Amino acid sequence: MSAEEVRFHLHGEFSCPLTTRGKATGEHCLQHRDGYVTDALSGKRYDELLFVPEHDTCSVEIQKVTIGIDFHWERTETQTFAGSLHVIVDGGKLLVINIIDAEEYLQSVISSEMRATASPEFLKTHAVISRSWLMAQMEKQRAQSAKKTCESCIRTDTEWIQWSDREDHTLFDVCADDHCQRYQGTTRIVSPAVKEAVEATCGIILSYGGKICDARFSKCCGGVTETFENTWEPVVHPYLTRVSDGHAPLNTDLTDETQAREWILASPPAFCHTSDKTILEQTLNRYDMETSHFFRWKASYGQNELSELVAARSGIDFGRIIDLVPVERGVSGRIIRLRIEGERRSMVIGKELLIRRCLSSSHLYSSAFVVDRETGTGGTSFTLHGAGWGHGVGLCQIGAAVMCGQGFTYRQVLSRYYPGSIPEKRY
Ligand SMILES: [Zn+2]
Ligand SMILES: [Zn+2]
Structure with a gap:
C-alpha cells in the first residue's frame, strides 16, 4: 500500500526492532512528512518503522486499503494481516510492506483470487501456479537487480x-x-479447504527444463490462450503458448483478421464457455460475479463518447475518432497493435493492456475484439464484440x-495449460 497516511490497529503485542520504541500495540496513525515516517500523535520522525508480532495470534488491521486499482471493481476496504509490518518512505509517500511466510501468503492469495468453496483439485492447481509464479518473480528480480533491464516501451509520434x-x-x-496477485491478508477467512490444498502441494512448483515456470493465469481465455511474448517482454517461454481451451484442437488461425472475426462472433464450445452457476459461484469472488458475461461480451460507444474516452485515457488528442483498425493480432485473437484513426492524428498502440486501458473507463475485458462501425441519423457509433477476460x-x-468439475486432476490441468512443464517438489 502506498499513501500519504496510514491508519492501523495492532492486535496483540509487537516489537519495534529498528527503533528505541518499546513494545507497540493498539491504534496508530503514521504520516509522510518531509521525507520521514512521522507518528501523527507524537510528531516523532523515523527513517522507517518495523512492527514484528510477538505471538502467532497477533494481527494488523489496516484501514482504507485500495483494491482493484484502475479496474472496474476498484474500492477501499479495511484489511487484516498476519506477519510483520514495515513502513518506509518512497516517492513522497509512505510505503507499507507486509513481511510474511511464502506458504501463508499463498493461502491468502488463493482465498483472495478464488472462493474457498472451489473444488479441491482446482485449489491445488491454483496453489501450484501461484507458488511457481511467486518463486519465478523472486528469482527473476534477484537476477535483474544487478543489471538495469531492457526497455518496456516504444514511443514515437506514430506508435506507442x-x-x-x-x-x-x-x-x-x-x-x-x-x-501481481490479489493479496488481501487474512481479511477473507482462509478456509480449511484452501489450507489443505496449499499443504497438500507444499513446496511443489511447475518446472520446465529445470527452471521454475513463470506460471501466468487469467480469468477467461475466451477459447484459446495467448503467448507470453505477445503480452509481456519479447522472451519466448515454450510453456506459455497457444492452447485450445476445448476438447478439439483448433484449426482456425486467429492472427488472420477474417478468421478472428468469424471465431469471435461465433462463440464456439470451450471449457471456459460455461454458464454453470455453481462453478462460477464457487470460482469467482463476490466482486468478480458482478461481471457475468465474459466469454463473449459487447461494448458500445457513440463517436463523441469514444473520442473523449480515448483522449482522457491515453492523454493524446486524436480529435474525433474515425476508426479503430486492428493491425496485428496474437494467436488467441487478442489485438496486440491497434491503429486509432482520428481527425487530428493516427497512431498505433499496443500491447493488449494499453489497448484495454485506452478503450474503457476502467479496463476493457480483453483486447480480443472486432469493431463494427455504424453511421445512422444519430451519428456514428462503435460496437466492440469481444472474447474473454484478461490477458x-x-x-x-x-x-x-x-475441467476440475469434470474430474480432471490438478496435474492433468497443469500439463494442459502449460505444455511440457512438470510439477516438482522444491522444498
Ligand atoms: Zn505487482
Ligand atoms: Zn478458457
Whole structure:
C-alpha cells in the first residue's frame, strides 16, 4: 500500500526492532512528512518503522486499503494481516510492506483470487501456479537487480507500444493487487479447504527444463490462450503458448483478421464457455460475479463518447475518432497493435493492456475484439464484440475450474495449460 497516511490497529503485542520504541500495540496513525515516517500523535520522525508480532495470534488491521486499482471493481476496504509490518518512505509517500511466510501468503492469495468453496483439485492447481509464479518473480528480480533491464516501451509520434513488466517493484517482492496477485491478508477467512490444498502441494512448483515456470493465469481465455511474448517482454517461454481451451484442437488461425472475426462472433464450445452457476459461484469472488458475461461480451460507444474516452485515457488528442483498425493480432485473437484513426492524428498502440486501458473507463475485458462501425441519423457509433477476460496467457481460471468439475486432476490441468512443464517438489 502506498499513501500519504496510514491508519492501523495492532492486535496483540509487537516489537519495534529498528527503533528505541518499546513494545507497540493498539491504534496508530503514521504520516509522510518531509521525507520521514512521522507518528501523527507524537510528531516523532523515523527513517522507517518495523512492527514484528510477538505471538502467532497477533494481527494488523489496516484501514482504507485500495483494491482493484484502475479496474472496474476498484474500492477501499479495511484489511487484516498476519506477519510483520514495515513502513518506509518512497516517492513522497509512505510505503507499507507486509513481511510474511511464502506458504501463508499463498493461502491468502488463493482465498483472495478464488472462493474457498472451489473444488479441491482446482485449489491445488491454483496453489501450484501461484507458488511457481511467486518463486519465478523472486528469482527473476534477484537476477535483474544487478543489471538495469531492457526497455518496456516504444514511443514515437506514430506508435506507442508498451508491455507490462514488473521492473517497478524494487522495494518488495510482489504487490497486493491484480498486477501481481490479489493479496488481501487474512481479511477473507482462509478456509480449511484452501489450507489443505496449499499443504497438500507444499513446496511443489511447475518446472520446465529445470527452471521454475513463470506460471501466468487469467480469468477467461475466451477459447484459446495467448503467448507470453505477445503480452509481456519479447522472451519466448515454450510453456506459455497457444492452447485450445476445448476438447478439439483448433484449426482456425486467429492472427488472420477474417478468421478472428468469424471465431469471435461465433462463440464456439470451450471449457471456459460455461454458464454453470455453481462453478462460477464457487470460482469467482463476490466482486468478480458482478461481471457475468465474459466469454463473449459487447461494448458500445457513440463517436463523441469514444473520442473523449480515448483522449482522457491515453492523454493524446486524436480529435474525433474515425476508426479503430486492428493491425496485428496474437494467436488467441487478442489485438496486440491497434491503429486509432482520428481527425487530428493516427497512431498505433499496443500491447493488449494499453489497448484495454485506452478503450474503457476502467479496463476493457480483453483486447480480443472486432469493431463494427455504424453511421445512422444519430451519428456514428462503435460496437466492440469481444472474447474473454484478461490477458489470456497460461491457465484459464474458469476453464480449469470446469475441467476440475469434470474430474480432471490438478496435474492433468497443469500439463494442459502449460505444455511440457512438470510439477516438482522444491522444498
Ligand atoms: Zn505487482
Ligand atoms: Zn478458457
